[in-house]
Amino acid sequence: MSLTDPFTACIVLLITLAVLGLPVAYAMILASILYLLMAGLDMGTAAEQLLNSMYTSYTMLAVPLFILAAELMNSGSMTTRLTNFANALVGRFRGGLAQVNVLQSLLFAGMSGSAIADAGGMGKMMMRMMTQEGKYTPSFAAALTAVTAVVAPILPPSIPMVIYALVSNVSIGYLFLGGILPGLLISASQMLIVGWSARRNNFPTEAPVPVRELPMITLRALPALLLPVVLIVGLRGGVMTPTEAAAVAAGYALFVSVVIYRDVGLREFYASLLSAARTTTSIGMLIAAALVFNYIVTVENIPNSISRFLLGFDLTPLTFLLIVNVILLLIGAVLEGSTIILIIVPVLIPTAAALGIDPIHFGVVVVFNVMIGLVTPPYGLLLFVVKRVSGASMGAILRDTMPFLLGLIAALLLITLIPDIVLFMPRMFGYSG
Secondary structure (H helix, E strand, O other): OOOOOHHHHHHHHHHHHHHOOOOHHHHHHHHHHHHHHHHOOOOHHHHHHHHHHOOOOOHHHHHHHHHHHHHHHHHOOHHHHHHHHHHHHHOOOOOHHHHHHHHHHHHHHHHHOOHHHHHHOHHHHHHHHHHHHHOOOHHHHHHHHHHHHOOOOOOOOOHHHHHHHHHHOOOHHHHHHHOHHHHHHHHHHHHHHHHHHHHHHOOOOOOOOOHHHHHHHHHHHHHHHHHHHHHHHHHHOOOOOHHHHHHHHHHHHHHHHHHHOOOOOHHHHHHHHHHHHHHHHHHHHHHHHHHHHHHHHHHOOHHHHHHHHHHOOOOOHHHHHHHHHHHHHHHHOOOOHHHHHHHHHHHHHHHHHHOOOOHHHHHHHHHHHHHHHOOOOOOOHHHHHHHHHHOOOHHHHHHHHHHHHHHHHHHHHHHHHOOHHHHHHHHHOOOOO
16 A cells, blocks of 8 residues: 555545544545545535535435524523423432433433433533532543433434434434434333442432322423424324434424423524534534545445455354444544444444445444443543533543443443344334345
């Protein structure tokens, strides 16, 4: 391999710029331009790929709409009502507030689709509640908030699954359904670990909510709880496309916040629009750069070359999935999740298809791996988010994160070994895979 080779020079420039701290999106764009120049290809190819792949993709519209829905929920009292509902259910047990943290992440996951939105929204409130009066250490509150946020992109709606559907051409609706049982498995494992930690560290219980108050608390939270139900029924009933479902989610969040809860005005609505626009721009730049870079990868025939190479080892589907898990967990420790889905995963998809691995199962496994990367050092974006809010040292947060990280890896291994955990719900709604 020589630096005079266009693809080699492209990869070297990409890695160099990323190591020097340039955002990955800009690094990919510059590396792609270098490739086009050295290969003697028309520079207009980059713009053509963007127009053909991004601006004609109806699916892409779902991303900003789901982000807007999450912002609207954070700006109103939806999150508080969900927390009160979770507290009424599990607050009375040992380590109750920590259990509430797990449960509220599970409930909020059905609306936000983003781990960062969960940790940065409800997560801040939960960390403040847990550390009041010294009930929990800041590091434990931060670690728990980070790992519970991982469930958000596994359950529907899921922004990473929308991006995976973009590069794999699989059904978003079935992907959403495939994430339901793994998401519940994650939360169940986290509740078990919290219960073990509570007994070991003698965590406090919360004042039990009287049974007579449960119906009213549930009624107040019901509009927020109904959103994922509306999305799933609409998608699988054929009433909505995924993009229309995202629009319904944003419209529903606006209606509930303005008309039913009456706690979002013009100022909060404008702030939500602004925040959603910033987040969408960041994701959009990354996707745009990845689409151009993927064109170069396709021109070089990299996916098929890797597929032939791996198939030459006579791998079984399970062996391949285990190798993919190791690769993605290692890469996830240093790269951002969307980058992995957009750049690394398309190279692996042809091999998965050749081995007969179900695309829905593979998609959920991929997204699960990427989400674990959010709480894996040294990159661990969620770890940096909660560190900034909690003020705890990174060393203390990592120490308290480890039992939960092991639980996540165990859950990943389980859904890898037993595809039916992922495929049970899609098959119930007509999936033939």
